[in-house]
Amino acid sequence: MKNILFILCTFFCLSSCESFLDLAPESQPNANSFYKTESDFNGAVIACYQTFRSYPTMVLDVLEYRSDNMYMPSFTSGSQDKYEINHFQDNKTNSLIADIWKNSYSAISRCNVVIDKIQNAGINADKKLQFEAEVRFIRAFHYFNLVRLFGKVPLVVHEITDSEALKTPREEIDKVYEQIVADLKFALQLPKKYDNSDLGRVTEKAAEGLLAKVCLTNAKYADAKVYLNNIITNGDCDLLTNITDVFDVNNEMNKEILFAVKYSKTLVDGGHGMWLSLSDVTLAHFSSVLKEAYDGSDKRAELIQYKKSGTTYLPVKFYDIQDASTKQVGNDFIILRYADVLLMYAEVLNELSFNTDINSKESGFYYLNKVRSRAGLPALSSTELPSQAEFKKAVLHERYLEFPLEGNRWFDLVRTGTVKEAIKAAYDIDVPAFRLIFPIPSAEVEKVNNPDILPQNPEY
Numbered sequence: 273m274k275n276i277l278f279i280l281c282t283f284f285c286l287s288s289c290e291s292f293l294d295l296a297p298e299s300q301p302n303a304n305s306f307y308k309t310e311s312d313f314n315g316a317v318i319a320c321y322q323t324f325r326s327y328p329t330m331v332l333d334v335l336e337y338r339s340d341n342m343y344m345p346s347f348t349s350g351s352q353d354k355y356e357i358n359h360f361q362d363n364k365t366n367s368l369i370a371d372i373w374k375n376s377y378s379a380i381s382r383c384n385v386v387i388d389k390i391q392n393a394g395i396n397a398d399k400k401l402q403f404e405a406e407v408r409f410i411r412a413f414h415y416f417n418l419v420r421l422f423g424k425v426p427l428v429v430h431e432i433t434d435s436e437a438l439k440t441p442r443e444e445i446d447k448v449y450e451q452i453v454a455d456l457k458f459a460l461q462l463p464k465k466y467d468n469s470d471l472g473r474v475t476e477k478a479a480e481g482l483l484a485k486v487c488l489t490n491a492k493y494a495d496a497k498v499y500l501n502n503i504i505t506n507g508d509c510d511l512l513t514n515i516t517d518v519f520d521v522n523n524e525m526n527k528e529i530l531f532a533v534k535y536s537k538t539l540v541d542g543g544h545g546m547w548l549s550l551s552d553v554t555l556a557h558f559s560s561v562l563k564e565a566y567d568g569s570d571k572r573a574e575l576i577q578y579k580k581s582g583t584t585y586l587p588v589k590f591y592d593i594q595d596a597s598t599k600q601v602g603n604d605f606i607i608l609r610y611a612d613v614l615l616m617y618a619e620v621l622n623e624l625s626f627n628t629d630i631n632s633k634e635s636g637f638y639y640l641n642k643v644r645s646r647a648g649l650p651a652l653s654s655t656e657l658p659s660q661a662e663f664k665k666a667v668l669h670e671r672y673l674e675f676p677l678e679g680n681r682w683f684d685l686v687r688t689g690t691v692k693e694a695i696k697a698a699y700d701i702d703v704p705a706f707r708l709i710f711p712i713p714s715a716e717v718e719k720v721n722n723p724d725i726l727p728q729n730p731e732y
Contacts, residue, residue, distance in 0.1 A: 307389040310396060313403050316386045320407045321473075323379030323414070324533040325544075328605045330372050330417070331679035332547055333357075339681035340698035343559040360695075360707050364732050370713035372421060376414040380428060383411035388431050405459045409474045409482070412455035413607075416486060419448045420683055423709045423729060427451060441725045449490060456483040465508070471525055477503050478531035481608045488616055489687050493623040500617040503530070509610040511646050515571050518611075521592045521603050530608035535601075537592070543600030546581070547590040548677070553578040558676075561698045565673060571648045572673055589677055611646075611674055614639040619667045626663065628654035640667060643674060664688075706731040 306312055336342045337358040347355035353369075356362040362369060386407045390400055411429075418425045427443035429451060459479035466473050480499040487496035503509060510527045512518050518528050525532065537543030550556060558576050566573035578585040581593050581601075592601035618636035621627065627635035630653050640663075641651040657663045671684055685691045686708055695703050711732035720726040 307393065310399050313386065313390060313393060313395060313399075316382075316389075317403050317406050320379065320382045320386060320410045321534075323375065323382060323410065324605075324607075326371070326375040327533060327607070327679075328544070328547060330375075331605075332677065334368050334372065335679045335682045336677060337557075339685060340559055340694045341562050341676045341681050342557045343699060344557050359699075360701055360703055362707075362710065364711035364714040364717070364728065366711075366713075369710050370715060372417070372710075373713050373716060376418050377426075377428075379414045380411050381431075383407040383414075384429060384431050387411075387429075401461055402463065405462045405479075406474050408455040409459040409462070409479055412452045412459070412486075413482060415448055415452050415455075416482070419445055419452070420489070420686070421710050422712060424448070426726070438720055439725060442727070449486065452486055453483065456486065459483075464506075472532070472534040474531060477506065477508060478608055481530045481613055484613070484616055484620075485608075488620060489683070491623075493620045496616065496620045497624065500613055500620060503610075503613050504617060509613065511610055511614070511642065513646070515646060516574060516588065518609065519575065519589050519591075519603070519606070521601075524604045528610045529604075529606055530610065530613070532607055533605040535604055537595040537598055537600045537602030540598055543595065543598055543602040546584060546586055546592075546594070546601055547603070548587050549581075549584045550578060550586075551584055553585050559698055562672070562676060565669075567649075569648045570673065571646075576676055587677065606678060611643050612680070614643050615667055615671050615674065618643075619664065622660055622663045622667065626660040636663060636667070640670060643670060647673070704731070 307316065333354055334357055337344065337354055342358065344351070344355050344358045353362070353366045356366060357368065387404055390404050393400055415425070415427075424442035424445055425448060426437075426440040427448050428437075428440060432440065456479050459474065460476055460483070462474055462476045462479055464476050466475070480503050484496045484499040484503075487493070487499065508527070509530065512526060512528050517523050518526065524534075535543050548556075556578060562576070563573075575587065575589040577588050579588050579591050581591060586592070590601075590603050592603050594601055618639040620636075621634065621639070622636035625634075628637065629635045630637040630641060630651060632638060637652065637654075637657075644651065652666060657666050668684060668688055668690065671680060675681065685694050691708060692703050695701050706729065709729055711729050712726065714728075717726055717728055
C-alpha cells in the first residue's frame with residue numbers, strides 16, 4: 273500500500289496565519305489537547321510533509337526560469353511574474369516570490385509547533401526521536417531555500433505569537449546556516465529505511481545528502497566529503513542503468529532516489545496537475561543553450577523532449593497519464609538523487625585535491641565519469657581536463673545536463689559565482705549583483721513597517 277504522506281492531511285490546526293509575516297502559528301483553542309498520542313504526532317508530522325507540495329511550483333516557475341534552463345520570449349495574461357523573474361525584472365510585489373516566502377514560513381511554523389509540543393510528550397521514545405528528526409529536516413530544507421533566495425531572513429525556531437513575529441528581525445546568514453546544520457545533524461538519527469507502509473519518509477541518507485549540499489554551498493568541502501562518502505559506501509543507493517527509468521512513474525522511490533515529494537493521482541487531491549504541459553510543443557520554453565548543450569549520444573536529451581499524453585504534451589521527465597476519475601497525474605517530484613551525490617562528491621574531491629587517476633576512488637574523475645557513462649558519454653581524463661579549474665567547470669556543465677527541471681541550476685550558478693557569465697551567454701542579459709537574491713515581498717515589509725527589523729534587500 274502506498275504511503276499516506278501524499279494524502280492531503282486534515283490536521284490544519286497547524287496551519288500558519290497569513291498575516292504577521294507568516295511566522296506565527298494560527299491560534300487554536302484545542303491545540304494543547306490535540307498533542308497527546310503517537311497518532312496525534314504522526315498526523316502533525318504528515319502535515320509538515322504536506323508543505324513540500326508547493327516545492328515543484330517554486331522550482332518550475334521560479335528557479336528554472338531564473339536560470340539559463342528556461343527562456344520566455346514574451347508573456348501572456350497570468351504569466352507576467354514568471355516573465356519578470358526570467359528577465360531579471362522582478363520586483364517586491366511579484367506574487368511568485370511572495371508565495372515562496374509565505375509557504376516556507378507556513379511550513380516552518382508547522383515544524384516549530386511539533387518540535388515544541390513533542391518535548392514533553394509521553395509517547396514511545398524511538399517514535400518521539402523519529403518525529404522530531406523528520407520535522408527538523410523539513411524545517412532545515414525550507415530555511416536552506418529561504419537563505420539562498422533572500423539572504424538574511426527571520427530565524428524562528430519556536431512557536432511565537434503574532435506580536436512576537438512583528439518584532440523578529442532578519443538574522444545574519446551564518447546564524448541561519450548554523451541552525452540548518454544543527455537541524456540536519458539531529459536528523460542524522462533518522463532510520464536508514466522504512467517498510468513499504470512508510471515509504472517516502474525522510475531517511476538518514478536524505479539528511480546526509482542535504483547536509484552535504486549545505487556544506488558544499490558554504491565551501492566546507494571536508495565536511496561534505498564525510499557525508500557524501502557515507503552515502504556512497506553504504507551501498508543502499510545506485511545509479512539506474514537507464515536514466516529515463518529514474519523518472520518513470522511506475523518505478524518511483526527507486527534506488528537512485530534519496531528523497532522525493534510523494535503524490536498519488538488516484539486519490540482526490542493526492543495528485544497534481546501536469547507540470548509544464550503544452551498543447552503546442554513549439555511553445556516550449558527550454559532555452560536554446562540547454563537544448564544545444566547535449567551532443568547526439570547523450571541519453572539525457574530525451575528527458576526534455578515532449579511526449580503526448582492524452583490531448584496534451586509533457587516533458588518526458590514528467591510524463592504520466594491523467595487518472596480517469598481525479599483528472600490528475602501522480603509523478604513524484606525528486607528532491608535528492610544519487611547522481612547528485614556523485615557529482616557533488618566529484619566536485620568536493622577536486623576542491624580538496626586534483627587527482628588525475630581516473631580509476632581511483634579518491635579522484636573526482638571516477639565519480640564524474642560514472643554519471644557520464646550512464647548518459648552514454650565517453651570518460652574524461654586529464655587530457656581533456658588538465659587543471660583543477662577545468663575539472664570544476666566540467667562538473668558544473670555535467671550538472672547542467674543532468675538536472676534540468678530539478679531546481680539545481682540557479683543555485684549552482686550562484687554558489688560557483690557564474691551567474692553573470694551564464695546568463696549573458698544564454699540571453700545577453702547583464703545581471704546586476706543585487707539580483708542574486710530576491711526582494712523581500714512588499715506585503716511582509718509593510719506588515720512590520722520597521723526597516724530596523726525587516727529592511728528590504730538593497731536596490732529593490
